[in-house]
Amino acid sequence: MYYMAFILLGITLFIMRTLDRSKFGRAMFYINKATAKVKAQTARINDAASRTLLVNALEDVNELAGVTITAIEQTTAAALRQAVKDGTADRTELLALGKQAFNDIKAKVTPEAQAAITENLGSFDTYLTNMIEAKVLQLKAATVS
Numbered sequence: 001m002y003y004m005a006f007i008l009l010g011i012t013l014f015i016m017r018t019l020d021r022s023k024f025g026r027a028m029f030y031i032n033k034a035t036a037k038v039k040a041q042t043a044r045i046n047d048a049a050s051r052t053l054l055v056n057a058l059e060d061v062n063e064l065a066g067v068t069i070t071a072i073e074q075t076t077a078a079a080l081r082q083a084v085k086d087g088t089a090d091r092t093e094l095l096a097l098g099k100q101a102f103n104d105i106k107a108k109v110t111p112e113a114q115a116a117i118t119e120n121l122g123s124f125d126t127y128l129t130n131m132i133e134a135k136v137l138q139l140k141a142a143t144v145s
Contacts (some may be wrong), residue, residue, distance in 0.1 A: 001047070019060070022141070023137075023141040024068060024138075024141035024142060025142070026141075027134070027137045027138045027139075027141040027145065030137075031042065031134050034057050034060055034134065038058060040057075040120065041120060041121060042055060045063070050120075052111065053113070053116045054116045054117065054120050056113070057109070057110075057112075057113030057114075057116045057117050058108060058117065060113060061105065061109055061113070061117070061127070061128060061131055062131065063111065063141070064105045064108055064129070064134045065101075065105055065131045065132055068101050068104050069101060069132060069135040069136055069139055072097055072101055073136075073139055076097060080093055080094055080097065081094060083102065098132065098136075099141055101132055102125075102128060102129065102132060105128060105132070106124075106128060107127075109124075109128075
């Protein structure tokens with residue numbers, strides 16, 4: 001009976017180590033780390049209305065980034081990435097997709113939400129750029145796994 005427990009423990013530790021070293025595992029670690037940092041900064045906000053506005057803004061940006069990046073990946077990015085590998089397209093076209101995603105998301109986020117993020121976390125543009133990069137990394141890691 002004790003042998004089975006040790007075998008299960010060994011299998012569990014192997015799976016955890018493998019996940020920790022994978023691209024997906026690292027992506028999830030850094031996304032969780034960024035989320036924890038944002039939550040810690042949010043906890044410092046005294047005004048409940050401001051905190052609610054910020055939390056809602058962060059959730060909206062997270063959701064919009066996920067939906068937009070997934071849509072671009074499904075419609076354009078995968079084929080364009082392959083064309084770049086084949087040499088039939090330029091890498092600047094791929095970078096233009098990132099700018100398109102940035103502009104699409106920024107246009108959908110209300111000015112109040114942008115102001116709340118800027119006031120509490122610094123530059124909205126920097127936050128959005130980092131969120132887009134994290135979502136792309138998460139999507140790539142999920143498709144590789």
